[in-house]
Amino acid sequence: MPTYGGWTGKTLRVNLTTGVVSADDTIAKYKDYVGGEGLGLKVLWNEVPAHTPAFAPENKLIIGVGPLNGTGLPHNGRISFTSLLATNPDNLPGTGHAGGHFSSLLKLAGWDSIIVEGKAPNPVWIFVDNDNVSIRDARKMWGNGNFYTNAAIMDEVGQEAVSVVSIGQAGENMHGAATAMCDRSHSGQNAGGIMGSKNLKAIAVHGTGSLKIACTGRELLAQIAHHTSLVGGTSGGMTPGKPKPWAQYYGGGDWTGDPTVWWGAACPPVNTGMTDPHDVHTYAFRGPGTRTSWNSSDRHMKWMVRGAACFGCPNPCHQAVNVPEMQTNNGYGQYCVNECGGISSPSDYYGTATTAAQIQSLANASGYDAPGGRFMGSILQDDYGIGDDYHILTGDFAYYSSAFKGITKANLPAAEYNSINWAAQASGDPAFMTDILKRFAFRIGELGYAHGLGSKAWWKRWGGPEKFPYAFMQQERAFGKAVCWNETTWFAPHHFEGQQTGSIINSMYNRDPCMHEQTHINGTGVAAVDAAVWDQIPDVNGNPIGHAACDPNSNTLPWNASKTALTVRLAAEGVLNNSLCQCNRGGAAATWFSPLAERGYLGDSHLLADEYSMVTGDKQTESQFLHTGLRIFTLLRALTIRGMGTTNMIQYNAAPANGLTFFTGHDAFPDAMFNNPTFWGSKTALTGTSQRQDPADMNTAVQAFYTAMNWSSTGAPRKQAYLDLGMNDVASEMETLGLLG
């Protein structure tokens, strides 16, 4: 039996019903699915029957960690939380993702992943003290937020090499979108309620062991340096935002470091400087900065303390800020930290403000120069452990609560409605966050209860398809923060990612998967330069994808064969990210490009395969490793089909009658992609002038994807598709169930 690096070889299994702690052999049981999300999905396939309710003790939560966690390779500080999704109408399987340090410290403690099963009779927490694992009483911690929980645990066991995954009150109250949080600001959505249903308050790891690798330490250091040299901005942009002496091009996103930009609240303040990519000591200054998601001008950098990095990340995306007014005005605390979405999403609860100018106007009206609602909301969301299912619940609330809709008012008892601090919402006062988020976290009243059901169940409870047909909702829901609905799920429109590829991948999941693979291949923004790189990127079989796969400036052009090849590769690469576990912001597909003119802006498309091979010793070529990814992606598909009990995953209606939509079924594409004046104005689809899609073109696209995957025209894998990926056990069961394509 070969021995491998990267993996520790042991996956921890804790049964909270029986109190039994045991270890699975990672290699024997899960190696073909790598780790992280792949390992989690395999556990669900093997052990959790279809139609199991998400909050039942029979459901399992897999805190998934992969062979590259703990190596220090850039962007390998992620963690995956795989389980059945409480907010999915059929409680289908899915994964929440987070960053931080827990996954790496778990590896240093000697474990590959953690499988949590059953339900404890009373609140407990698990202490993974290297090899020694114990289940401890958490009744004193129960009822407190994540910050207190971390302090209480580390007061007991120390803080060195310790990290904690915990839930706040939202998870305790089984809010469907509650998070499991680690390392102050890194949250995996949907996992919190699962932990709460199991009476599991926290898992703490103390990792003072070591991680062994197949290569030498110096070889890995060289690879770290190579990988680091290729990364761009924090979302994959390969050019600086502002002109630089060293840069041939400029205008890239999320690369805001500049001599005019300071970490103003650092002590002393730090200038972010020129950020020349040949100087490794400047990488951390690229990304977190003048993000329009949380501030409206460079002067707001006075609040910026520093970037906050996950384990091994050279260009952090989390931003730590210090806003003293929050303490003096609201008495809760002045330090906030999160990435763009984690700080921007709370402001969606205010509803009417959608532009920076509107937000600033509201902030001014509230008495101090800060978009304080965002920061206050971020702090509370982190402490309560409450998520918003990627901007969905915030947008739902804004829509229902808007004066001209009056849906919230119609559905709450008068006393409850009148008790809400609506004046604070109207004025942009952070006090609104203190009011409203507590209701959600503690499931207070009708509003708190409904919010915690998740978007679909909330809609059904307050009127559902009879009052608000979802075709109608797809247009109406564009109000405020845009969201795209279909029958079974929803996702933020930027996950269209400008071309058909992102939409197809996103639609295969059972929640918004935050699949930014396409978004983060930003390149230089110069079409001719980018095309030359695209022509060198291979598909899963090693043939060039071709630059026709890429729509210049992300404005949609018609589907083509190159896009098919791209979509298949990104589907594989995305799950590989989630299984290794690697961030897709600045790694993975983002490093197909590099900011280096001397390389012709070419990155290294086989980084994932190379790093997997050198760390584990399991040598896989780029093509082979991508097929490993396809195996994981196809397993998710099998789980979805088994969970729904149907192979009919999509139906296309070229000419829907009034009130019906172009697509129905699990994979349906929301009509808003094709037909929504808020998004598209008068732009015509497929002309390269906008990201507006065309339904017939999307049907062509998804059918081409199904064909490339050897799936049926309704999106079900055929038997040979499973066999070609070595999934004989899955093929056999699907055949028995009559669920083959």
Place this chain on the structure above:
Amino acid sequence: MAEKDEKMTTAEDGFHVSDVLGETSRRDFVKVSMMGAVGLTTGLSIMKSQSTATDATVFIPNAKMMVVHDPSRCVGCRRCEVACSLYHDDKISVAISRVKLSRNYNFGPEGPRVGYSNGMGIFGNHRLVADTCLQCPHPVPCMTACPQQAIGVDPATNARVIDSKKCIGCGICTKACPWAMPSLDKETNKATKCDLCGGNPQCVAICPSGALSYVPWVDRTKDQPARQAVPAYVQPGPGVEATCDDCHTAGSVASTKK
């Protein structure tokens, strides 16, 4: 380990650092030291060979360089800890890293306490402190306490380094350092401490924000708060104390005697 300086004399039974004065008698040396010889600062100590009858003169020169950490720039990525253990130990382990962020990451050097939201660390004001070896001047606490005389000086940098062939893993050095910088690798049963990587510190090289710098040495032992109380049972190694009187007499510079 760095190559030996030509001036270094080694004996089978002990560790002698570079003999900057070359061959000299002890009496001559004492005369020179009392006059405050050029080039010799407070980094002066005498360790007698354990078995030779003559008094070999040994000095502990000050380090030439050191690594310092700037909390205003640190983003908490821990690449420094990764690089340290990969470079030295062919594995990743934050516990034995010779630059130490992990123990301050969550709640700062003071640890969790009431009012943690205004303390340091990620649950407080976000200020992160990584501790680096002060490369102490004489008397070097870890060196003085080592019963195996396994800690000496690398001539390339004058960093205080552990000779792992001599180290028996007793862990006394981890207790002797007021700043708790040496660690014990439980897998190899050897102690680890910062050796400045022979002059090209890997933690500095990999830091993405320039929080770590490689700078000329200054004595920080007077201003750096201690992290732990040195237990009373930590004593100088055998034979060390007897040599202290070679330079130190009662009433002169502070005695190193307990």
